[in-house]
Amino acid sequence: MSGFAGKILRVDLTSRTLERIDTERYRRFGGGHGMGAALFWDLCPDKTIQDGRRPENVCSIMASPLCGTNVPSAGGRCEVTGAGVGPYPVGWFTRTNFGGHFSSMLKQAGWDGIVLTGRADSPVWLDVRNDHVALRDARDLWGKDTWTTQQRIRERVLSGADAFDGWWAVPEAERAALTTQPPSVLAIGPAGENQTAHGCLVHGAGNGAGQGGFGAVWGSKNLKAISVVGTGTVDVADPAALLRARFTAKEKYAADPDDPDLGTWGTLNRVPNSRPFVAPPTDERRTSACFGCVSGCKARYSVGYGNESLCQTSNWYAPFAAKVAKGDKMMVSEIVLRSADVIQQYGANSYTLQRGLEWLEYLYHRGVLGPGRRIHSELPWEELGTLEFARRFIHALATRQDIGADLADGWVQAAIRWGREDDWHQGRLPFPYWGYGEHAYDPRAELEWGYATLVTERDINDHAVNIIFWDVNIALAYGRTPRIDAATMARLVGEKMAHYLEGDPSGLDYGDANMYSESVARLVRWILHYNRFWKNSALFCDLRWPSLYDTQVDTLEGATASPDAGEQVFWNAVTGEDITFEEGLERGRAILNLNQAIWTLQGRHRDMVRFARFIYEKPYDRFEVYFPFYNWPTRDENGAWAYRSVLNRRLSEEGVERWKTHFYRLEGWDPRTGWPTRSTLESLGLAHVADELERAGRLGREEA
Amino acid sequence: MRTLAAPEPELAKRLLLGVRYEDRLRAGLLVPPRGVVETPVASLPELCSLLEPDARCLPAVHFDTLVEWIGGVLGDTELAGRIREAVREGCYVDGCRAAHALISERLAQARSCAGAV
Numbered sequence: 001m002s003g004f005a006g007k008i009l010r011v012d013l014t015s016r017t018l019e020r021i022d023t024e025r026y027r028r029f030g031g032g033h034g035m036g037a038a039l040f041w042d043l044c045p046d047k048t049i050q051d052g053r054r055p056e057n058v059c060s061i062m063a064s065p066l067c068g069t070n071v072p073s074a075g076g077r078c079e080v081t082g083a084g085v086g087p088y089p090v091g092w093f094t095r096t097n098f099g100g101h102f103s104s105m106l107k108q109a110g111w112d113g114i115v116l117t118g119r120a121d122s123p124v125w126l127d128v129r130n131d132h133v134a135l136r137d138a139r140d141l142w143g144k145d146t147w148t149t150q151q152r153i154r155e156r157v158l159s160g161a162d163a164f165d166g167w168w169a170v171p172e173a174e175r176a177a178l179t180t181q182p183p184s185v186l187a188i189g190p191a192g193e194n195q196t197a198h199g200c201l202v203h204g205a206g207n208g209a210g211q212g213g214f215g216a217v218w219g220s221k222n223l224k225a226i227s228v229v230g231t232g233t234v235d236v237a238d239p240a241a242l243l244r245a246r247f248t249a250k251e252k253y254a255a256d257p258d259d260p261d262l263g264t265w266g267t268l269n270r271v272p273n274s275r276p277f278v279a280p281p282t283d284e285r286r287t288s289a290c291f292g293c294v295s296g297c298k299a300r301y302s303v304g305y306g307n308e309s310l311c312q313t314s315n316w317y318a319p320f321a322a323k324v325a326k327g328d329k330m331m332v333s334e335i336v337l338r339s340a341d342v343i344q345q346y347g348a349n350s351y352t353l354q355r356g357l358e359w360l361e362y363l364y365h366r367g368v369l370g371p372g373r374r375i376h377s378e379l380p381w382e383e384l385g386t387l388e389f390a391r392r393f394i395h396a397l398a399t400r401q402d403i404g405a406d407l408a409d410g411w412v413q414a415a416i417r418w419g420r421e422d423d424w425h426q427g428r429l430p431f432p433y434w435g436y437g438e439h440a441y442d443p444r445a446e447l448e449w450g451y452a453t454l455v456t457e458r459d460i461n462d463h464a465v466n467i468i469f470w471d472v473n474i475a476l477a478y479g480r481t482p483r484i485d486a487a488t489m490a491r492l493v494g495e496k497m498a499h500y501l502e503g504d505p506s507g508l509d510y511g512d513a514n515m516y517s518e519s520v521a522r523l524v525r526w527i528l529h530y531n532r533f534w535k536n537s538a539l540f541c542d543l544r545w546p547s548l549y550d551t552q553v554d555t556l557e558g559a560t561a562s563p564d565a566g567e568q569v570f571w572n573a574v575t576g577e578d579i580t581f582e583e584g585l586e587r588g589r590a591i592l593n594l595n596q597a598i599w600t601l602q603g604r605h606r607d608m609v610r611f612a613r614f615i616y617e618k619p620y621d622r623f624e625v626y627f628p629f630y631n632w633p634t635r636d637e638n639g640a641w642a643y644r645s646v647l648n649r650r651l652s653e654e655g656v657e658r659w660k661t662h663f664y665r666l667e668g669w670d671p672r673t674g675w676p677t678r679s680t681l682e683s684l685g686l687a688h689v690a691d692e693l694e695r696a697g698r699l700g701r702e703e704a
Numbered sequence: 705m706r707t708l709a710a711p712e713p714e715l716a717k718r719l720l721l722g723v724r725y726e727d728r729l730r731a732g733l734l735v736p737p738r739g740v741v742e743t744p745v746a747s748l749p750e751l752c753s754l755l756e757p758d759a760r761c762l763p764a765v766h767f768d769t770l771v772e773w774i775g776g777v778l779g780d781t782e783l784a785g786r787i788r789e790a791v792r793e794g795c796y797v798d799g800c801r802a803a804h805a806l807i808s809e810r811l812a813q814a815r816s817c818a819g820a821v
Binding site: 279311312319328463477478479628629 | 733734735736737738740744745746747752753754758765766795798
């Protein structure tokens with residue numbers, strides 16, 4: 001079983017027992033999300049579960065065969081699955097993902113993943129040292145932030161070890177092995193302990209598994225942290241093939257660090273960039289990367305704050321800090337990055353906070369929220385934008401104090417509780433799907449983002465084709481001729497998705513006439529099947545993969561599915577399997593079907609699969625006001641491709657329903673209910689899933 | 705380039721102090737790959753910072769809205785008019801840079817005026 005460690009650790013927290021599960025049993029699901037979903041299916045005693053805080057919930061933390069290897073941007077991701085906390089109206093079975101050095105260490109310790117069941121009767125942490133595993137008392141860690149928790153656990157693990165000159169001994173089966181590596185720790189903070197929807201898992205300074213409320217899941221299980229240290233390695237089936245592909249990726253597809261093309265189009269060829277989304281606090285910084293990654297997208301600073309906070313976390317408070325800083329960018333940077341530290345320490349998810357806080361600010365200025373007002377809050381709202389406000393706000397959310405009590409189950413839930421449901425319907429609380437905030441890629445403009453989220457369970461956060469928005473619109477903003485014209489773009493992307501689009505690239509056409517078409521459903525299927533296997537199970541990083549086009553290459557073809565550095569080349573080199581790229585997509589289809597079966601048992605029906613009302617009722621005018629570009633490949637009435645604006649439109653209910661029917665039919669699901677059918681499930685080797693759906697009276701009917 | 709006429713103290717104060725929540729300029733920053741981050745603007749220093757050229761991101765502002773806000777809400781019709789002229793030519797980023805140059809100039813004038821007062 002090259003690539004795989006061969007065993008999964010099951011921890012039943014109720015009985016405090018440990019069990020080894022043979023990975024072979026779940027091998028066909030690849031790793032990550034696929035294995036997590038299959039384990040949930042097999043181990044969850046009640047799949048009607050609607051709140052991830054129930055003890056029946058099964059939470060998996062999974063690596064993949066590629067973790068711990070040097071496959072570019074795939075060696076350090078880790079996938080977390082289970083029923084979530086915070087989505088609306090149901091805590092669907094969901095996923096989140098984080099980077100760093102946890103999954104690689106898990107593999108080096110000899111485990112493909114950890115699956116948690118039950119609930120401990122008092123706080124515990126899990127101590128994994130190679131094959132030596134123990135649950136330990138965490139009562140003295142309860143209440144500690146994520147950084148202190150990680151530090152205390154590292155000290156505990158190392159203090160009892162035989163250490164000298166930077167080396168220390170880790171027990172192995174028959175003897176001790178030496179390492180210089182400290183344990184990798186994944187922990188929750190107060191937001192998770194208090195079982196709030198904002199709770200996430202944090203590893204290192206800023207590797208957060210944010211979405212889905214998994215901090216609350218761990219908090220409900222009384223699990224404070226998992227510590228892992230290993231001294232093994234990952235067996236690679238064909239190291240020479242792996243190195244060949246790695247060098248090809250570097251020499252053919254990647255940026256040349258000595259002569260970078262800053263205007264390049266694509267993903268794998270991006271110039272590594274370790275800057276936060278506000279001004280870097282200092283030039284004295286060091287790049288920080290996940291295991292084996294070519295990007296190095298995080299940084300550590302000599303000033304000692306903002307370390308490893310990236311993307312949303314390094315920006316969530318910027319619009320508010322800007323008011324206080326009055327044009328001082330370094331002041332904005334310090335407030336935002338220090339507030340990022342607070343978020344990381346409390347173990348809170350910054351993603352929904354930004355959009356949520358905009359809404360709270362609106363309620364404050366409307367005289368609805370504040371001291372003695374209808375929504376009573378004693379937070380210092382007049383100081384919104386200061387670091388002190390951020391501290392108090394995050395503390396309140398994480399500890400269920402002040403308005404944190406009402407927001408603990410989620411943002412839409414709070415709007416309903418406060419009688420402000422109309423704010424959500426009208427988009428004042430811009431949460432278009434499943435209780436998640438809009439990501440800036442509104443479903444009315446960027447169709448695949450909206451549809452892919454709608455038919456799954458969380459903001460998809462998948463930049464597979466979203467990269468087109470960036471490449472095209474930044475070029476146009478600078479007055480440059482697009483480096484790839486719209487027709488060529490459609491051809492390049494269409495060729496990568498040939499099996500799905502059947503030679504017709506019109507799925508990429510987001511024009512008004514094609515918004516609800518079967519071809520867009522085919523495009524979304526490709527994205528989801530890719531996502532579910534290559535990205536969420538094999539754990540290729542979203543910031544680099546897929547590589548659908550690449551201006552570094554003469555033919556403009558990206559690395560995805562290529563015979564020299566495609567995903568399957570790396571997969572086969574590591575695992576010794578011989579699968580095609582399309583077979584990987586087929587595994588993704590099976591995993592998506594398993595997801596849909598779980599959601600079906602949780603209560604999903606196609607009638608629930610709807611956007612928030614403002615998506616149907618109001619035109620998308622946000623960019624019209626802010627930024628005059630949202631150009632996307634479209635065809636005119638003669639079929640000629642061009643980049644055209646997709647702004648200022650809304651989705652029709654009838655159109656979305658038509659699109660859903662296309663999607664369900666293509667997936668082989670019952671279009672009346674959205675439930676999977678026996679024939680589809682059996683064709684994917686999931687007959688046992690069909691049996692359980694049938695027993696529950698929720699098996700889709702076959703179409704004549 | 706023609707320089708802007710020095711602002712009256714009252715205008716300088718208004719530009720620096722900023723406007724009420726409901727009168728803010730709807731604007732944002734386009735931060736790859738995060739998307740447009742809404743960053744409403746209340747004052748000239750905030751606007752100047754938003755438009756400052758930055759390799760990490762692009763300002764997200766509609767020029768018509770910008771001109772209307774500066775002229776109508778801030779009451780600086782001269783600056784508004786000059787920006788309207790300046791953004792007429794060139795691409796979007798050129799327009800942002802031209803607007804930024806004018807706003808920087810006005811900001812320095814306003815600060816100088818406020819300091820003198």
